[in-house]
Amino acid sequence: AQSVSQHNHHVILSEAASLELGCNYSYGGTVNLFWYVQYPGQHLQLLLKYFSGDPLVKGIKGFEAEFIKSKFSFNLRKPSVQWSDTAEYFCAVSGGYNKLIFGAGTRLAVHP
Amino acid sequence: EAGVAQSPRYKIIEKRQSVAFWCNPISGHATLYWYQQILGQGPKLLIQFQNNGVVDDSQLPKDRFSAERLKGVDSTLKIQPAKLEDSAVYLCASSLGTSGRNTGELFFGEGSRLTVL
Numbered sequence: 001a002q003s004v005s006q007h008n009h010h011v012i013l014s015e016a017a018s019l020e021l022g023c024n025y026s027y028g029g030t031v032n033l034f035w036y037v038q039y040p041g042q043h044l045q046l047l048l049k050y051f052s053g054d055p056l057v058k059g060i061k062g063f064e065a066e067f068i069k070s071k072f073s074f075n076l077r078k079p080s081v082q083w084s085d086t087a088e089y090f091c092a093v094s095g096g097y098n099k100l101i102f103g104a105g106t107r108l109a110v111h112p
Numbered sequence: 113e114a115g116v117a118q119s120p121r122y123k124i125i126e127k128r129q130s131v132a133f134w135c136n137p138i139s140g141h142a143t144l145y146w147y148q149q150i151l152g153q154g155p156k157l158l159i160q161f162q163n164n165g166v167v168d169d170s171q172l173p174k175d176r177f178s179a180e181r182l183k184g185v186d187s188t189l190k191i192q193p194a195k196l197e198d199s200a201v202y203l204c205a206s207s208l209g210t211s212g213r214n215t216g217e218l219f220f221g222e223g224s225r226l227t228v229l
Binding site: 042043046092102104 | 115116145147152153154155156157160167168203205217218220221222223
């Protein structure tokens with residue numbers, strides 16, 4: 001069965017600090033990988049996605065993620081976070097039929 | 113472009129009562145999803161429609177939950193009777209289809225928050 005594991009449930013950073021959120025998945029076939037973000041009071045929205053090709057993908061607002069197939073990982077990174085990055089971040093995997101399986105999420109709080 | 117519309121935004125009911133949530137997806141999106149998000153957890157897929165047919169309802173508690181998408185556009189999710197553990201945010205999402213570069217990119221509504229007392 002497909003599953004997604006996010007290592008950190010809560011992360012607290014100061015502005016300008018670097019961010020890395022861990023994500024590991026379990027799936028037996030070809031997968032598509034995603035990071036979604038939910039800002040306070042807003043709906044879930046796509047941050048970035050990986051389907052194939054270059055394993056380093058860039059998303060909106062300076063975020064990037066690296067797909068490491070051998071480690072079944074898709075970690076999210078940002079070199080310098082801002083207060084406006086305070087949100088909850090969800091890693092997700094999609095296999096057949098476009099079924100999206102989410103991790104439990106990581107709450108990021110950025111202090112000015 | 114209008115987003116995914118959901119109503120009501122909030123609902124408080126007592127256990128054993130019934131509740132219904134409505135979703136109108138983005139125009140032209142063939143696939144519609146209902147997710148349940150319990151506090152502190154990630155969204156869990158309840159049911160997925162492709163047009164008006166069910167693609168996946170393996171995690172839908174069919175003894176109390178039902179969903180329909182009769183004309184392949186908007187959808188209703190019903191819970192009857194509700195239990196305390198049904199307290200959650202019910203998210204509706206839509207996507208263009210199941211193939212191509214848009215695979216997996218879901219557009220979410222703001223959700224319907226249910227509290228069961």
